[in-house]
Amino acid sequence: xxxxxxxxxxxxxxxxxxxxxxxxxxxxxxxxxxxxxxxxxxxxxxxxxxxxxxxxxxxxxxxxxxxxxxxxxxxxxxxxxxxxxxxxxxxxxxxxxxxxxxxxxxxxxxxxxxxxxxxxxxxxxxxxxxxxxxxxxxxxxxxxxxxxxxxxxxxxxxxxxxxxxxxxxxxxxxxxxxxxxxxxxxxxxxxxxxxxxxxxxxxxxxx
Numbered sequence: 001x002x003x004x005x006x007x008x009x010x011x012x013x014x015x016x017x018x019x020x021x022x023x024x025x026x027x028x029x030x031x032x033x034x035x036x037x038x039x040x041x042x043x044x045x046x047x048x049x050x051x052x053x054x055x056x057x058x059x060x061x062x063x064x065x066x067x068x069x070x071x072x073x074x075x076x077x078x079x080x081x082x083x084x085x086x087x088x089x090x091x092x093x094x095x096x097x098x099x100x101x102x103x104x105x106x107x108x109x110x111x112x113x114x115x116x117x118x119x120x121x122x123x124x125x126x127x128x129x130x131x132x133x134x135x136x137x138x139x140x141x142x143x144x145x146x147x148x149x150x151x152x153x154x155x156x157x158x159x160x161x162x163x164x165x166x167x168x169x170x171x172x173x174x175x176x177x178x179x180x181x182x183x184x185x186x187x188x189x190x191x192x193x194x195x196x197x198x199x200x201x202x203x204x205x206x207x
Contacts, residue, residue, distance in 0.1 A: 025050050025057065029071035034107055038114035041068055065118035072108050073133045079103050083142050089150030090198060094189050096142055097173050101184040109177050143170065147201075157203040169197050 028050035033041050043064055047054045061067040081099045086092050112129065119129065143166060150156035172192045173184055184192075 021056075022060075025052070025060065026071055026074035029067050030075050033068055033071050033111060038068055038111050043067060063118075065115050068111060068115050069119075069129055069133065072111060075108060076103070076133060080140070081142055082140070083146060085149060089146060089153070089155045090193060092146045092149070093169060093193055093197070096146060097169060097184060097189045097192065100170065101173060101177065101189075104174075105177055105183045106181055110181065113178065150201075154203060156201050160201045165197075165200055168200070169193065172196065 025046070029046045032046045032049050036045065041064055043054050043057050043061075046067065047057055057067065061070060081096065081103065083092050083096050083099070086095065116129075147156060147161055147166065151158045151161070169192055173189075176184060176188055
């Protein structure tokens, strides 16, 4: 009799519990999502890839949309973003947008757009998903770190750093990526920073 688990994409059953099981399931979910896309993403496919059964998945996630969100969070958690002190806020923000763009495209953004109609109202749409993902992976607020350094250097006016203003660079970057499904160009990053964001928050030189 042929061995089912010798077929491509099918793992042999293993006795795993706790964190080891959770890690294996999330890895399998991300691999399945990345290989097949959300349209063909199924809990059965993830169970087969992980060498387990659908009931094991159902005890953790209510359906494929919730499992897909968790898989995206797994990917983000394994690809954290950190920006070192480069001596000026402009270079640090440019690096942040570049790194964020490269991590977000093309797969995670495409998956988020594809699954949005399957999200229950309690998720609060894509905004709620982004909030939940940040909490899931314990992501550092790199933007806040950069802006704090900019204030400490005297480059930025702390009074101008209102929540909606702070959100401008990432919001503009996200909109660009959603429209183009491509990572940000250097020209786009320069436009976001030099024409929009920095003029809003830079400290005026004493005259």
